[in-house]
Structures are given as C-alpha cells and as structure tokens.
Amino acid sequence: MSFSNVLRNENQDVFEKIFSHPFVQGIGTGDISKEALAHYIKADYEYLNAFMHVYGVAISKSSNREDIQLFNQQIDFVLNSEVHPHNNFCEHIGVPYEELQGFPLPPTADHYIKHMLYHAHQGGIGEILAALLPCPWTYLEIGQELLDTFKPDSSHPFSPWIHFYAQKKVNSLTEVLCSKLDDYAEQASEEEKGRMREAFRKSCQLEYAFWDMAYTQEEWPVGKEAVR
Ligand SMILES: Cc1ncc(C[n+]2csc(CCO)c2C)c(N)n1
DSSP states (O other): OOHHHHHHHHTHHHHHHHHTSHHHHHHHHTOOOHHHHHHHHHHHHHHHHHHHHHHHHHHHTOOSHHHHHHHHHHHHHHHHTTHHHHHHHHHHHTOOGGGGOSOOOOHHHHHHHHHHHHHHHHSOHHHHHHHHTHHHHHHHHHHHHHHHHHOOOTTSTTHHHHHHHHSHHHHHHHHHHHHHHHHHHHHOOHHHHHHHHHHHHHHHHHHHHHHHHHHTTOOOSSOOSOOO
16 A cells, blocks of 8 residues: 555544534535634635745755656645635635735644644655645545535535535645655655654644634634734
8 A cells, every 4th residue: 555545544533523524514514604714714825825835845855856846836726726715715705815814823723834844844855745745635535525415506605615626636736745755655764654644644633623723713812912
C-alpha cells in the first residue's frame, strides 16, 4: 500500500468525524447560520494566505523544477479558484467578500497555520507535504460525500461550493500531492516517516477543529481588541 494510503487509512476516524460535523452537514442540508458562515470566511481568507506562504517556503526548499511547478500550481489554485466557494458563502449571507477580509485569526485557525508553518520551516519537502495534504484531501472527500448524499441541484444554496470541491481539478491536485509525498516517503528514514505521520494526523485534527471553530464562532477568551 502507498504511504499516502497508509496515512488516509490511519486517519479514517478523524475523516468520519469531519463528515458528520454539524457545519459540514449544514452545507449539505443548506442550513447554517449566517454568523457561522461569516466566521468561517474571515478565518479561511487569512488561513489561505498562510497556506500560500507555506507553499512559498516549500518552493525555497525545492531542489528541482518539477517540485517548484507543483507548488506553483497549488498557489495558483488558491489564489484564482478558491475565491469561488468563498463567494458562494458570501452571496448566501449577503455580505461582500471584501468586508470579511483582514481579521485576526481565532485560536484554532491560529494554531493550524502555526502548525503548518512549523513543519514548513523545520521539515523537508516530505514533511511539508504531509502537513499540507489533509487540507485538499478532506475538502475533496467532503465535496464527494455531500454530492452523493444530498445530490444538490441548482436550487440548493451551496450547490456551487459542493460541486467545486467534488470536481476533478481538486481530485487531481490532491493526487499529485499524494504521489509526490509517496516519492519522498520511499527515500525517508523511519524517523522522518514518523514525523510525516504526526504532521498529517495533527492537520486532520485541526481540519475538524477549524469547522468546529466556525460553528461555535470561537473567539479568544480575553484581549480580543487589537493592541496597536
Ligand atoms: C481550513 C481549510 N482547509 C482546507 C481548505 C481547502 N483548500 C485549501 S488550499 C487547497 C488547495 C490545495 O493546495 C484546498 C482544496 C480550505 N479552504 N480551508
């Protein structure tokens, strides 16, 4: 079995918890509060900025053009395509996207980006890929699950979001990251593979926690007002 499939299998428990989370199920039923959607968009906009920084660090550690090309393609997707699912949520709640940008991250999203940046700076390309992979992989499977279960048509408020993540392009972006991770895993020591497994699992847990953060509209318990 490939290393990426080992990672996927040993995190089946967390993937299932993500599919059944009330925010994710709410995308399927079309029923989520406007406040939770706005909270999600505010945090995700900043999260995606940090995600591109992680790809930037990966580019700086790349030793060949094939890897640079792969990370560049992922940045292009985040920059130019991921605005579509965000716009779907924004249109639904009737708030312009621009009004939800530039907010400080709540604790869980802050934890998630710092976890990825830690592996970006401390690890090699294999470890960075392991930390990044749950991000497209969980969204691809959420899209596929919601498409199969709810079969949204054009009257469904989140049909564009569901179709976006269930699409072939997200599948191929995930597959290419998996096969690159498998290449690096073949050369990696047992210790390095241990760090990859740890990074992957924590990102899965943080994907779950991110949905929960948006659903509960998590804030810092004290000192929320910015100090300038
Ligand atoms: C918290 C959070 N996790 C995952 C995604 C989805 N996503 C982010 S980047 C990317 C492309 C992979 O390079 C995909 C599919 C999101 N928007 N927010």
